[in-house]
Amino acid sequence: MKLADLYARPGLTLSVEFFPPKTDKGEENLFNEIEIIKRLNPAFCSVTYGAGGSTREKTVELVDRIHRECRLEVMCHLTVVGQSKDEARSILKKLKNKGIENIIALGGDPPQGMTDWQPHPDGFHYAVELVREAVALGGFSVAVAGFPEVHPRAVSRASDLNYVKDKVDAGAVAIITQLFFDNDDYYRYVDDLRKLGITVPIVPGVLPILSVPQVRRFTSLCCAKIPPQLEQQLARVENDDDAAVEVGIEYASRQCEALIKFGAPGLHFYSLNKSRSLQAICKNLCL
């Protein structure tokens, strides 16, 4: 089923993001976790495309395997960075031939170890171009990324919002946001995008924290802020991952509760391939 139809159904649309494991053992673990996560009735899952396009083939293989074996809708991440236009087109064709109907078209992170974002010499420059390609090829429902705290490379908040509008005008049917910990950023973002006439679902991306060093790394990479009250809680569990997981579950539960009350159309969980926190959060939310 396509994203547009999934988000058109009544109720909250849950989705869960995975990354391609590096080893066979990791992949086996992921498929075990998927079986547990399926009991939470997610509408779909998604598989990331490694930084710089590094997991290109692996991502497509994994998406295909989930699609064939798991009876779970799947959305493939696809990025502009690190590949030529022809390579991107060939991946789109491959996905279409495999019957994958949902993609999220992204600019992509630079390859590991590089901080500067450089387009491929023969590649697209922006996610909007990938949206246009996918729409022109046909058969896909396309999501795009949104940044409630403004994309780090954006010239201004206003330009960033307008470029999101370009992606929707090009045919994107949903916006999934970067992780954030202060819901006010999401509320303001939704408000601003609605004022631009954007009507598609704007789905909050939620990270259940699994460890303090990890959340510090993620937030510094994507320039998301850690609010003072969360910072205080994290400082107490700096070297204790089990305790950090509990803090993460509690924080994400309260965050999601408020997001649902606000009217968020869905919740997109950055699962980091783990089911434990998701199960606890869904239980807390009576989902």
Ligand code: FAD
């Ligand atoms: P774009 O829409 O291309 O925007 C990038 C920057 O360029 C922004 O600052 C924007 O304001 C500006 N811009 C956009 N269009 C134009 C234009 N026409 N002219 C001038 N400036 C413009 N990264 C990965 O590598 N792999 C993944 O699997 C992945 N999954 C993600 C999933 C989600 C839900 C999110 C929120 C992010 C994900 N990312 C992933 C990270 C994302 O790819 C990077 O943050 C990337 O730098 C921005 O992506 P974008 O799609 O918003 O790019």
